[in-house]
Amino acid sequence: MLDFFKQVFFTVVGCANQGIDVFFAISGFLGVYKCLQIYDANGGFLTFKDSLKLIARKFLRLAPMTYFIFFLTWASISRINDGPMWMNT
Secondary structure (H helix, E strand, C coil), X not given: CHHHHHHHHHHHHHCHXXXXXXXXXXXXXXXXXXXXXXXXXXXXXXXXXXXXXXXXXHHHHHHHHHHHHHHHHHHHHHHHXXXXXXXXX
C-alpha cells in the first residue's frame, strides 16, 4: 500500500513541470493582452508609468498569498518535522 502512494506522489511531482509551464504560458498571454489593451487605449504607445502600474498591480495581487503561504509554512514546519510517517534513519 505504501508503494502505491510513493508511485502516485512521484507521478504528481514528475508531472508538475508541465503544469508550471502551462501556467506561465497563460500568464504571459494574459500579460501581453493587457499591454495591448493599454497600448490601444493610449493611442498607440505604452509609457514607462503604464509598465510600472502593470508590475505593481501584479505584485499587489500575488504578494499577499505568497507571504501567507511562506509564513504558514515557516510557522508549521517545526511542528511537522517529526511526524509518524517519517522513516527513522
